[in-house]
Amino acid sequence: MKPEDFDLIAGIVKSKSGLVLGKDKTYLVTSRLTPVARKHKLADLSALVSALRLRREGELVHDVVEAMTTNETSFFRDLKPFDAFRDVVLPYMVSSRQKQKKLRIWCAACSTGQEPYSLAILLREQGGALANWRFDIVATDLNGAVLERARSGRYTQFEVQRGMPAKLLVKYFRKVDNDWQLNPEIRSAVTFREQNLLGNIGAVGRFDVIFCRNVLIYFDPSTKERVIKSLEGVLEEDGALFLGGAESTVGIRSNLKPVKNVRGCYARADNFVTQFAPAIPQRVLNSRALV
Amino acid sequence: MRTCLVVDDSKVVRTVAQRIVRELDFETRESINGLEALESCRKSMPDVVLLDWNMPVMNGIEFLRELRTSPGGERPKVIFCTTETDAKCIEEAITAGADEYVMKPFDTEIIRGKFAQVGLL
Ligand SMILES: C[S@@+](CC[C@H](N)C(=O)[O-])C[C@H]1O[C@@H](n2cnc3c(N)ncnc32)[C@H](O)[C@@H]1O
Numbered sequence: 001m002k003p004e005d006f007d008l009i010a011g012i013v014k015s016k017s018g019l020v021l022g023k024d025k026t027y028l029v030t031s032r033l034t035p036v037a038r039k040h041k042l043a044d045l046s047a048l049v050s051a052l053r054l055r056r057e058g059e060l061v062h063d064v065v066e067a068m069t070t071n072e073t074s075f076f077r078d079l080k081p082f083d084a085f086r087d088v089v090l091p092y093m094v095s096s097r098q099k100q101k102k103l104r105i106w107c108a109a110c111s112t113g114q115e116p117y118s119l120a121i122l123l124r125e126q127g128g129a130l131a132n133w134r135f136d137i138v139a140t141d142l143n144g145a146v147l148e149r150a151r152s153g154r155y156t157q158f159e160v161q162r163g164m165p166a167k168l169l170v171k172y173f174r175k176v177d178n179d180w181q182l183n184p185e186i187r188s189a190v191t192f193r194e195q196n197l198l199g200n201i202g203a204v205g206r207f208d209v210i211f212c213r214n215v216l217i218y219f220d221p222s223t224k225e226r227v228i229k230s231l232e233g234v235l236e237e238d239g240a241l242f243l244g245g246a247e248s249t250v251g252i253r254s255n256l257k258p259v260k261n262v263r264g265c266y267a268r269a270d271n272f273v274t275q276f277a278p279a280i281p282q283r284v285l286n287s288r289a290l291v
Numbered sequence: 292m293r294t295c296l297v298v299d300d301s302k303v304v305r306t307v308a309q310r311i312v313r314e315l316d317f318e319t320r321e322s323i324n325g326l327e328a329l330e331s332c333r334k335s336m337p338d339v340v341l342l343d344w345n346m347p348v349m350n351g352i353e354f355l356r357e358l359r360t361s362p363g364g365e366r367p368k369v370i371f372c373t374t375e376t377d378a379k380c381i382e383e384a385i386t387a388g389a390d391e392y393v394m395k396p397f398d399t400e401i402i403r404g405k406f407a408q409v410g411l412l
Contacts, residue, residue, distance in 0.1 A: 079407060157376065157394055161401045165408055166392035167385055170378045178376075 001026055005049040009033070009064065012052060016065045017142055018198050018223040032067040039063065066143045070218070073111040075163030076118045077213070081242050084262045085209070086122055089240045093208055094130065096238065102134045106207040108197060108231065109215035110139035113150025113190065114163070117182060119211070120189040121172055138204055140195035147192045153182035197227050201234060208236050213264075214244035225252045232256055241266040292318045293411075294335075298328040298354065299343040299372070304395075308341050308372065311399050315406055325349025329357055336363045339411055341402075342389075344373035344380070352387050359388040368409045372397065 009029055010021040021029065030045065037048040040060055051060055076082050093103055107116040116139035123135050141147055160169055160180045173180040195204060197215070210231055216224045228249055235241060241256055242264050243249070249256050249266055256266040295317040297308045309319040320337065322328035326349040328340070340358075344351040351371060358364040370391040371384045381392045391405045406412045 074404075076408075158401075161394060161397070161404075163404055163408075166381050166389070169392075170381045170385070173378075175376070175378055 001030060001045060005046060008049055008052060009068075012056065012061060013065055013068045014220075016061065016198075017069065017196065018219045018227070019065075019068060020218060020220050020223075021068065029068070033064060036060075036063045036067050066145060069143045069146075071111040071143065071146050073114045073214070075114045075160070076165075077115065077163060078245055078264075081211075081213070081264045082118060082122060084265055085119070085242070086126075088259075088262050089209060089265065090123075090126070094133075097208070101132060102136070103209070104136045104205065104207045105138070105209045106204060106211070106234075107137070107139040108195075108201075108210055108212040110141050110147075110150060110192070111143075112146045112155075112159075113139060113153070113192070114155075114159070115139070115211055115213065116150075116190045116192075117153070117186060118163070120186050121168055124172075124186065124189070125168070135189065137190045138193065138207075139190050140193050140204065142194070142196045144194050147194060150190075151187075151192050153187040154179050155181075197230070198223070201230050204234065206234050206236060208239050209242070210235055210239065211242045213242060213247070216247045217244060221251065225254070228252055228254050228256065237268065239267065292316065293338040294318045294320060296320045296322060296328060296331060296337040296340045296367075298322045298325065298340060298346070298351070300324060300346040301343075304343070304372075308402075311402050312341065314399065315403060315412065325351060325354030325357075328354055329361070332358055332364065332367070333361060337367050339368040339370065339406070339409075341370050341372045341393075344371060344375050344384075352383065355384070355387045355389060368411060370405055370409065 006026055006029060013019050013021055033045060033048060037045055042048045042051060052064070097103060105119060110116050116137050120137055123130065139150065154176065156179055160173065169180065172183055172186050174183060193204070195201065212231055216227060219227065231241060232254060240259070243266060245264060248258065255268050257269045259265040259267050295312045297305050297312065297319055299305050299308065300323050305321045309321065312319050317339070320331060322331050324346045329349070342351045342355065351373065355369055368390045369388065370393060371389050372393045372395065374395045376394045384392055390409045393401060393405055403412065
């Protein structure tokens, strides 16, 4: 691939999604965009690049950006953030929202849905105490194809084994051929919507808790800062933000600071979650059992 | 170092499973059926058992029921590792006292994840 062709593609992908394609990603661009070229009846990648030079909008651009996203995910990914959500953030939210009995959660780069469904199951597992609560889980991604898969709630054996405890698998899934499909109750607990993090995210509403994990790592510092700023804008005053294991707000001008003792969790420095978290016994924070 | 007992009548599976488990910093032992595994456990309880279902002499479920009623037999984590993939089998295994359930084929990531879920990592 010619360097100027790579630069053109990388430029389009970055401006549309924020994803940075390093020069070492030529093989990735080739392998992922060859099927896109075929789909659009273009002879090869240079024909695809010529088409992109003519028109910077439309379905081809959309498909190119989608193809360059990395959608790697798993149920209860990294475990700890889900423990922290259950043992620190949820108890705080429940005690502070007794009147409304309502919690709004946003998974801001949900890929094929494992993250929001893990949360839906985790909440369902809390049982009686939260029975008359309303949980809105909104899950968004830039990539329409992964959202389609997410809505189906259908996963391969390989996918369910990555993270879904056996007890929860038999409780919430049904075997369909060689796959496993989530039951309608859990599926209907999550609303999926296409949303670009660089777009107008105010449209998705305000949230008590935001999960935005393993997407900022693909952005450059200024895009990261811009996204964190907009997440901050839709996060309730005392809300909590979860980032991925390799992500943080360090070096970014933001009011969201790491919550003490709770890795991956960020909140405004003076808020309740921040004051509340250190009071949780370490024993609880270290417990790993999901069920 | 903690110990993992791998119980499977297939030598290939025992070899692959032990390689993975060693990577996770466990010492390994192996048994070729449930009865041998039970004797091995009664001598010295491992920290975790990776357990096949279908084996001659004594199968995985029978082994597990015996293990859980043996002195100290409630302590090891037991992770089934089998080609049985029906929800019914998984339920039966859990009722018999299994902590986790892996459907073959598996890889390092899946085993690592299950070890983490049952609190071994
Ligand atoms: C690696 S996945 C992370 C999935 C999940 N949050 C997790 O941690 O397992 C990253 C997702 O971010 C999405 N993504 C990339 N750029 C985006 C953008 N600008 N707006 C919204 N989603 C984006 C990709 O489509 C992909 O599905």
